[in-house]
Amino acid sequence: MRIEPQLDGLMGATVTDFRLASASDADIASLREAVYRDSILLIKDQRLDPKEFVDLGNALGVIEVYYESMYHHPEHKEIFVSGTKPGNDFEGVPQTGKFWHADYSFMPNPFGITMTYPQIVPKGNRGTYYIDMAKAFAALPGRLQDQLRGTRVEHSPRRYFKIRPSDVYRPIHEVQAEVEQTTPAMFHPTVFRHPVTGEEILYVSEAASFGFIDERGLRLGPEVLEEVLELTGQLDSTFTDPQIHLQTFVEGDLLVWDNRALVHRALHSPKPEPAQSYRVTVHDEHPFFGASA
Numbered sequence: 001m002r003i004e005p006q007l008d009g010l011m012g013a014t015v016t017d018f019r020l021a022s023a024s025d026a027d028i029a030s031l032r033e034a035v036y037r038d039s040i041l042l043i044k045d046q047r048l049d050p051k052e053f054v055d056l057g058n059a060l061g062v063i064e065v066y067y068e069s070m071y072h073h074p075e076h077k078e079i080f081v082s083g084t085k086p087g088n089d090f091e092g093v094p095q096t097g098k099f100w101h102a103d104y105s106f107m108p109n110p111f112g113i114t115m116t117y118p119q120i121v122p123k124g125n126r127g128t129y130y131i132d133m134a135k136a137f138a139a140l141p142g143r144l145q146d147q148l149r150g151t152r153v154e155h156s157p158r159r160y161f162k163i164r165p166s167d168v169y170r171p172i173h174e175v176q177a178e179v180e181q182t183t184p185a186m187f188h189p190t191v192f193r194h195p196v197t198g199e200e201i202l203y204v205s206e207a208a209s210f211g212f213i214d215e216r217g218l219r220l221g222p223e224v225l226e227e228v229l230e231l232t233g234q235l236d237s238t239f240t241d242p243q244i245h246l247q248t249f250v251e252g253d254l255l256v257w258d259n260r261a262l263v264h265r266a267l268h269s270p271k272p273e274p275a276q277s278y279r280v281t282v283h284d285e286h287p288f289f290g291a292s293a
């Protein structure tokens, strides 16, 4: 197995000659180290069936099964299916993740590692955008860093909640009330230390963040969130902000990334094309939120 930094781009490494069936404990340990050091791993030439993909998840940590069953793979609930196969109307949910987010940030205990394994790679636009929120925090003006440290940030899925088949014909207020009951807003540390790299992570995303409260429980004005999103590149509709990294992939690639440090956003082609991806998410052995910054 070889792990080499990607030459073009802000972050990431490619992994070649990795075979799960013959991987040693040392290989798995190297992969786990590399996720935090390189933020994104592109594991090349994988030919895993769904069960083997789940096995890889189990090798890296403790799998989190997604809380909404409509995303589950029909035989392996550990796999979250995004996108749909042509002619297949039951497996997967189309157009997921088309907004900046960190996976599960609206949950009490998010997971540290996300893996996606594209099954049907679209011919046109393909890829995922990423922003490193450790670097983005380091680049903020000092007065904003100081203002954010010690605050908490409100996260909720309510802005982009996708209705389920069972929601059709339900009054919208009932669906909204259920969202608030199942996934009540979480107040996470806005800035925390990554438990492995020690970097300060800015835990704010355009999709899930609704504002900040300070140590006395007072809300900061909405302009603070607006400024944070603007300066971190998350409001750039042209995706040309130098903080944005576009990670492309080809068939056989399997992506693994640091879900603490990165926010990401799917790139969907403007005209619908068949695309499908499997995702497995895992908790590592570290607490998600390191020490408060």
Ligand SMILES: [Fe+2]
Residues within 6 Å of the ligand: 097, 101, 102, 103, 264
């Ligand atoms: Fe995601």
